[in-house]
Amino acid sequence: MSNNSNRVWLLMSRCLNGEASAADENELELLMQADESVRQQYNTMRALWRSTAPDTFQDNIHTREEVNVARILQLARVEEAVAAPVVPAKRIWLTPQRVAVMVAAASVLLIAAYWQLVYRSGDRRVQVIVAQNGSRMQSKLPDGSTVWLNAGSSISYPVNFTGSQREVELKGEGYFDVAKNAGKPFIVHTAGIDIKVLGTAFNVKAYDTDKEVETTLISGMVQISRSGKGQQATPIVLHPDEKLVIPRKKVMATAQKSAAVAPVTEEDLQLADSKIMHINTQLPSAELAETAWMHNRLVFKGESFGELAPKLERWYDIAIEFTAPSLQALRFNGSFENETVEQAFDALATAVPFRFQIQGHKVLVMADK
Structure with a gap:
């Protein structure tokens, strides 16, 4: 594994753990802007991080360090994923080298291997499946x-x-x-x-x-x-x-x-x-x-922009920012299936005039001139 790849995983683990400095966070953001797959990896790991907590493990694991090691070892033993993504998305592979980098980097780690995570709660094995934004x-x-x-x-x-x-x-x-x-x-x-x-x-x-x-x-x-x-x-x-x-x-x-x-x-x-x-x-x-979402269709009927925005954010893995509260009152009817972010917002702006700018993963919505 290259030194650059080691560095990416090191920064990810620090950010998940809450130990990242401002410089670490800025460096990781620049890496994600340069490579979309890095952002997808980090978003997947962060979603799974929030799905479980260290106290869900066996009572005989007492120390924070023991919890960390137990969780990493559990993830390393994850079986072949059974979840079949409807929309293809990048999977995260946990290799022994990456585990070593993360153990050395942070005191609390939860890294996703595949879409499926198995951990132990008491005497039960619990399975967690996550669909990240955009999938x-x-x-x-x-x-x-x-x-x-x-x-x-x-x-x-x-x-x-x-x-x-x-x-x-x-x-x-x-x-x-x-x-x-x-x-x-x-x-x-x-x-x-x-x-x-x-x-x-x-x-x-x-x-x-x-x-x-x-x-x-x-x-x-x-x-x-x-x-x-x-x-x-x-x-x-x-x-x-x-x-x-x-x-x-x-x-x-x-x-x-x-x-x-x-x-x-x-x-x-x-x-x-x-x-x-x-x-x-x-x-x-x-x-x-x-139920249209099961067929990869986002259907909306008479919804305000304020109601539609969270759905668009999850659908396209974006963040929407309104420059004026009145924009959230605009109402739309329609559906999206294979449209890109730009095509979707072009269609919305054609139905009800407004302006927008796409800035990476953020869409700025502005009043029409």
Whole structure:
């Protein structure tokens, strides 16, 4: 491995670990600007870094250094990936040389090998699959169920469903085609709710940045309830062709350590505030806004620019900056499939006049003259 490659991995590990200096961060940014594959590698590793935490490992691993070594060794033993990306993207290969560089460079490391990560939580082996921004992925679960992940999403689950339930945790958006097993319910934990099914097909959209959590049922039946023992609200049952929309709310935290401490807000999802909408499943799934992404199509209907921007950011792995708040009120209808970033923004600007500049991974949106 070349000295330059060693240097790239050294800088990546320092940035993930939080030990990078300003000079290190600037150097890595310049390298990513010069080589897009370096940016893709770093984005993938950062996404997986955020998907797990050191305290998820066995209790008999006490020191920070032991956690670091355990995580690196686990990653080095990752089996051949089973996740097949719908949109090709660069895979990250973890070689012994790179492990050596990273161990020497940082005290906490989590480096992605392939799209699939296996780690140990207690006596369970847990699998994590991540679809980074700009990609979609499909994978088979241990029970034969199929999951599709939209851009900027991840799913974690036991390597084997050995208990009385099949439980997975979703962050972002995923479509599930669940294998039927009446004696072993399938449960998706996401954004403070639990979605319980026996055998069905449904889509869940629960990005952290979204103002709402959506569950769309295509076939079968699902039951949605609040997560946590303290939530006793009656579950909501969805039937085919229905979509449940639950608004996210910021509420005051119930416990305060001191009256002198500034009030703390936390997110709350109340099923009583949700609404059920009917969708037209007579349309092909490639035409439905809720499922078109599985066919590599981004469909939007009557959405404001402010609502569309996060979707475009995930779809194209870009950052959008508005120079005026009024621009976010512009509304659009349409779809994108194979368009480049420039082609997509040209089309939007043709429908509703505005100006834009593409600056690397950032798109600056400006009012029309």
